[in-house]
Amino acid sequence: ALAHASADHGDHAGHGGHGHGEPHESPWTMVTPLVLLAGLALAGGALNLPFTDDTKLLEHWLHPVLEFVSADGGHLPTEAHIDVATGVKFALAGAAVLAGLVGILYAAAVFLRRRARAVEPELLARGWRYDEAVTGFAAGPGRRAFDGVTAFDSTVVDGAVNGTGWVVRSVGSRLRVVQSGYVRGYALTLAVGAVIVVGFLLGRAG
Numbered sequence: 001a002l003a004h005a006s007a008d009h010g011d012h013a014g015h016g017g018h019g020h021g022e023p024h025e026s027p028w029t030m031v032t033p034l035v036l037l038a039g040l041a042l043a044g045g046a047l048n049l050p051f052t053d054d055t056k057l058l059e060h061w062l063h064p065v066l067e068f069v070s071a072d073g074g075h076l077p078t079e080a081h082i083d084v085a086t087g088v089k090f091a092l093a094g095a096a097v098l099a100g101l102v103g104i105l106y107a108a109a110v111f112l113r114r115r116a117r118a119v120e121p122e123l124l125a126r127g128w129r130y131d132e133a134v135t136g137f138a139a140g141p142g143r144r145a146f147d148g149v150t151a152f153d154s155t156v157v158d159g160a161v162n163g164t165g166w167v168v169r170s171v172g173s174r175l176r177v178v179q180s181g182y183v184r185g186y187a188l189t190l191a192v193g194a195v196i197v198v199g200f201l202l203g204r205a206g
Helices: 009-015 028-046 057-065 086-111 126-141 141-178 183-205
Strands: 067-069 075-077
Touching: 126 141
Parallel strands: none
Antiparallel strands: 067 075
16 A cells, blocks of 8 residues: 655644654555556566576567677676575565565554554654754754855945946046046047147157
8 A cells, every 4th residue: 555644733833842643645646657667567577587598588578788798709697696596486476475574564553543653763753864854954054054155245245246336436527527428628638639649649759
C-alpha cells in the first residue's frame, strides 16, 4: 500500500509534540508515477535474472559492447563474475521477498488494523530533524549572513551609486554657470579655442 501518515500540525502547535494524522492514500498524481516506475523496475529485473545463464538476457545482449579485445586477439572481460550456487541465489531472493512481505504485513497491522504498535524512532518521527536544521540555520547563521549582505548592499553598493550621482550633480552645478545662454559667450569660447589651435600649429611649424 502506498499509504503514508501526515503530520498533525494542529496537535504539534497546541501541545508541542509530534502528532500524526490518520494514514491515507496518496493522490493519483503520486500513485500513477510510482506504479509505472514499479512496473518498469520489474520489467528491468526480469531482463537479467541471475538464476541461470539462459535468464541473463540483458547480459547476453550487451556482451558484444562490454568486452574488450586484447592486442593478441584474446577477449578481456570488463566485469568480475562471482560464482554463487543457484541454491544460494534462490535463498537470498527468497529472504529478500520474505523480508518485504513481513514489512508489508506489519505496516498493515499497525496502520490499518491497529493491532500492533508502530516502531518509529524519534529521529524518523521528526523527519530526520531536517526541518529543525533548516529552521535553525535560517534563524541563526543564515539570518546573520543575510543581514550582512543587506548591510553591504545598502552601504557599499548603494553608497557607490549614490556617491557617483552626487559627484556628477556637484560637477554639473559648477559647470552650469558656463552655460549662460548668451551668443557672445559662445563666440568668445570659439575664438579662444581657435587662437589656442593656431598657436599650437605655429609652435609645431616653428
